[in-house]
Amino acid sequence: MEIKAGESYGFFTDTSVCIGCKACEVACKEWNQLEGNEPAFLADSFDNTGQLDAQNWRHVKFYDRVPDRSTTSGNGTAFLMMSDVCKHCQHASCMEVCPTNAIIRTEFNTVFIQQDVCNGCRNCVAACPYSVIAINQKTGTAHKCTLCYDRLQGGLEPACAKACPTQSIQFGPLSQLQQTADARLEALHSQGVTQAQLYGRDDKVYGGLNAFFLLMDKPEAYGLPNAENAVLPSRNNIGGYAGAVITAVVGVVAGLVAFRRRRMA
Amino acid sequence: MFLAAEHFVRAPDWEWFILGYFFLAGLSGGAYVIATLLRLSGDPRDEPAARLGFYTSFVLIPLCPLLLTADLGAGWWKFWHMLVNVTPGNAGLNFKYWSPMSVGVWLLLVFSIFATLSALGAWLADRRGREGPPLLGPLSVAFNVVGALAGLFLASYTGVLLSVSNQPVWSDTWTLGGLFLASGLSGAAALIALLTRYRPEAVYSLVRLRLADGYFSLLELILLIAFFVTVVNAGTGARTIATAPLWALALVGLAASLVGLRAEGRRMRPSGGGGGGAAVASVGANAILVSMLVLIGVLALRAAVIFSGQ
Ligand code: SF4
Ligand code: SF4
Numbered sequence: 001m002e003i004k005a006g007e008s009y010g011f012f013t014d015t016s017v018c019i020g021c022k023a024c025e026v027a028c029k030e031w032n033q034l035e036g037n038e039p040a041f042l043a044d045s046f047d048n049t050g051q052l053d054a055q056n057w058r059h060v061k062f063y064d065r066v067p068d069r070s071t072t073s074g075n076g077t078a079f080l081m082m083s084d085v086c087k088h089c090q091h092a093s094c095m096e097v098c099p100t101n102a103i104i105r106t107e108f109n110t111v112f113i114q115q116d117v118c119n120g121c122r123n124c125v126a127a128c129p130y131s132v133i134a135i136n137q138k139t140g141t142a143h144k145c146t147l148c149y150d151r152l153q154g155g156l157e158p159a160c161a162k163a164c165p166t167q168s169i170q171f172g173p174l175s176q177l178q179q180t181a182d183a184r185l186e187a188l189h190s191q192g193v194t195q196a197q198l199y200g201r202d203d204k205v206y207g208g209l210n211a212f213f214l215l216m217d218k219p220e221a222y223g224l225p226n227a228e229n230a231v232l233p234s235r236n237n238i239g240g241y242a243g244a245v246i247t248a249v250v251g252v253v254a255g256l257v258a259f260r261r262r263r264m265a
Numbered sequence: 266m267f268l269a270a271e272h273f274v275r276a277p278d279w280e281w282f283i284l285g286y287f288f289l290a291g292l293s294g295g296a297y298v299i300a301t302l303l304r305l306s307g308d309p310r311d312e313p314a315a316r317l318g319f320y321t322s323f324v325l326i327p328l329c330p331l332l333l334t335a336d337l338g339a340g341w342w343k344f345w346h347m348l349v350n351v352t353p354g355n356a357g358l359n360f361k362y363w364s365p366m367s368v369g370v371w372l373l374l375v376f377s378i379f380a381t382l383s384a385l386g387a388w389l390a391d392r393r394g395r396e397g398p399p400l401l402g403p404l405s406v407a408f409n410v411v412g413a414l415a416g417l418f419l420a421s422y423t424g425v426l427l428s429v430s431n432q433p434v435w436s437d438t439w440t441l442g443g444l445f446l447a448s449g450l451s452g453a454a455a456l457i458a459l460l461t462r463y464r465p466e467a468v469y470s471l472v473r474l475r476l477a478d479g480y481f482s483l484l485e486l487i488l489l490i491a492f493f494v495t496v497v498n499a500g501t502g503a504r505t506i507a508t509a510p511l512w513a514l515a516l517v518g519l520a521a522s523l524v525g526l527r528a529e530g531r532r533m534r535p536s537g538g539g540g541g542g543a544a545v546a547s548v549g550a551n552a553i554l555v556s557m558l559v560l561i562g563v564l565a566l567r568a569a570v571i572f573s574g575q
Contacts, residue, residue, distance in 0.1 A: 093431060096363065096364065097364045097429065097430070098364070099347045099359060099361065099366040099367040100343075100346040100350070100351075101352055101355070101359055101361075102346070102352075104352065114352060116351070117346060117351050117352055118339060118346075119337050119338070119339045119343035119344065119346045119347065120337045120338020120339035120340075120343070121336075121337055121338075121347070121366065122277035122278065122279065122338065123364070123430075125275050125276075126276075126279070126431070126432050126435075127274075127430050127431055128274065128275070129272075129273060129274055129431040130273060130274075131273055131274050132275075133275070135278075139338075139339065140337070140338030140339040141338060142338075220271065223273045224273065225272075226271070229271040233429045233430050233431055233436065234363045236425070236428040236429050236430075236436055236439065237363055237365070237429055239439030240365075240424065240425035240428040240429060240441065241425055241442060242439065243439045243440050243441075243442050243443035243444075243488075244417075244418075244421035244422070244425060244442030244443050244446055246443065247421065247442070247443030247444075247488065248417045248421065248446060251298075251417075251446060251447060251450050251481060251484060252298070252302065252417075254477065254480035254481060254483075255298070255299060255302040255477050255480070256305060257480070258473050258474075258476040258479075258480055259302055259305075259306035259308075259311065259470070259473050260306050260307065261476065
């Protein structure tokens, strides 16, 4: 595949075929030279990564769906698995609040944090609704998936997509990925898998996600805000400032009233 | 508007430095506003207390950037990246009106200039032993009014900054900007009242400073109720339980102001009989305690908000 500047690229992560092998996590760490966190026993099924953070730019989530009763052969879903990643949102909360403009949109329409510009204020951490960004303890700057910006510039696909053995992670031009996702959804629905749904494929969630998903349950089950709750930090500017202005006016009047009162005695 | 009760967001770990900054920014901005209002009261005998307010604001303001820069993960010297865009090929100033952190950095800079010049004016007037109206008269007051607008912003934007995020509690309410402002004004009034001990002529304004503190606290109480209503409505009220001791301290500070308001209100009535020296003498005994409780309350309120959200 030829990777061209000026075109939109992204990931289509199809959770219905994820087998939880974590090849994506390993490939990401290897390419991006991420040391990983100290190993810890998380007591959380097969998850030993725990979260997306400065050391984990791909994280395979495991949601326990082991049925209480035995089911017929072929119908026993045990886990929902999902390789989570930065969504490279079209309306990115992190980018919206960053005061240094360290977070930029690249020529591949992905969201990238410039390490030499970031000063570690952590405003983006408070803003990202997907808990993607974290501070790297060594550099003190904000880290997250770069969508392998350096590989794209060299004409290579991202490491996670290349390593994924089941094609759960697919990389490509956004329009092409969207067509693939639509066809996959239709196939699943026609097989009676009605719970399958796309997340971030259209513009209802943050104007569309460059890294979008096919889910096997509602978004909340995967720790993703639904379309109604996918809101930008700036929504609170008007209410917040209005509250402050009204308080300022009342406060100034109250102060003047207090200071203009004369002692009557 | 405040729908995002479903939060899957990471905490930014804004802790002690940021708490210190929010506290001092509230007091510094608040002190400047109160000093300006005292000048606007039209009574030249309020000028010593007004100057005290400008000094207070000036002394606190340099600590603000110190705390802010100390909190930066990548090193304090990268503070200027907030002001200047260092992205290669994209040089220019950084100003995003929709990001309170970006606006706040500029306003902190602007306010610092006002605080410095106003304190300088007060110092020059003091040095010349000048009583009554400030140097340059109405021009000074006009300058102070503009500075007070910046002070109002400084004392309140920190609350808006928390709300302009996707954090639980913080982003579930519109009240934080107002709440921080009301408590900053109340704390500043209490602080100036406390400092009148070191400037006897300023004692003239003491009773009315307490009165103003009480009014600001009433406003704060209303906003505090609105805060809990909005947060409970959004479904994140339970997150305030762990910080209950801090909320309790904030309420003690509020109560101290309100008790002060009642006492001063009585004193202001003709039948109260107090005034001038008598009022001052009786207030003096409790002044330190009331002011300290109010200031602890101002700090506790900010701590309660910060630690409820993350
Ligand atoms: S998922 Fe988070 S970090 Fe990634 S672009 Fe969206 S807001 Fe930014
Ligand atoms: S931590 Fe870095 S990337 Fe994040 S908002 Fe601050 S300057 Fe921007």
